[in-house]
């Protein structure tokens with residue numbers, strides 16, 4: 001159950017009666033989580049990263065910290081290469097799940113035997129016979145939205161799968177018809193969000209070879225980011241980082257075990273580290289610009305007022321608990337600035 005935390009009344013000591021509105025997304029939980037192999041989609045966990053070339057994996061082809069699932073498309077083979085061969089190649093040295101997009105129904109038996117899920121490619125979305133046959137495999141189905149499909153048309157494809165007795169359906173927004181330079185797409189994040197809210201199914205967002213909108217997709221509530229099968233290591237890493245850092249800001253996770261709670265804490269710490277590093281840099285800029293910088297130019301009134309402002313967003317911690325934390329943060333920044341100033345190259 002959600003705890004209602006998105007709107008918090010200021011305690012009485014606050015200035016005025018302003019309301020603090022959180023950026024957290026209030027509807028994180030999907031009701032129909034789907035499992036691709038061992039990897040859950042749409043549960044109260046970190047959004048998954050799907051795709052990227054084998055080169056983006058860790059040593060020995062193991063899933064590095066970056067990818068959770070690989071996927072391949074058989075579309076380019078146009079039925080000339082046996083599906084089983086292509087899937088076996090994708091699986092070689094890869095322990096994690098593999099999703100496969102068929103070129104045609106002829107690929108389906110091999111997919112059923114060797115893959116962890118089947119992708120209905122955007123271009124094939126309204127091939128109802130392929131959709132039905134894919135759903136009948138009994139493995140999870142990822143339904144990509146066709147570039148001109150409306151929300152209703154897209155969701156109808158999920159219903160076709162259910163009608164074939166397969167409820168393990170995830171949706172994937174792939175963008176509309178205008179391609180973007182660099183391989184990105186004109187993503188309809190509003191549609192992705194609505195699809196998720198309406199169906200309770202996990203929704204992935206396809207980014208191609210450009211992770212620029214990864215954070216936006218996560219903020220819109222995506223359960224996973226789907227990259228081009230050949231997306232490089234940097235794109236995979238950028239998608240993973242957005243999932244962690246933006247996810248920590250906007251996802252209201254509700255962990256049930258020590259391991260889950262520690263996982264969420266690790267992601268919040270990743271976001272904190274990113275912000276602390278940026279803060280230290282900015283504090284360093286102020287030291288260089290002030291007439292008297294460093295510890296000698298310390299401004300306790302400014303420090304008190306920034307702690308008070310922070311306490312409005314951290315009412316449970318409050319001023320008294322935040323003050324020593326921020327004192328340590330500020331002093332770390334001042335030490336760094338003084339150390340850099342002392343170096344012959346000025347840092």
Ligand SMILES: C=C(O[C@@H]1C=C(C(=O)O)C=C[C@H]1O)C(=O)O
Pocket residue numbers: 282283286287297298299300302303306329330333
């Ligand atoms: C950055 C400044 O210098 C010092 C460091 C501060 C900080 O890290 O926020 C705040 C006040 C000063 O003691 C500043 O004056 O704004």
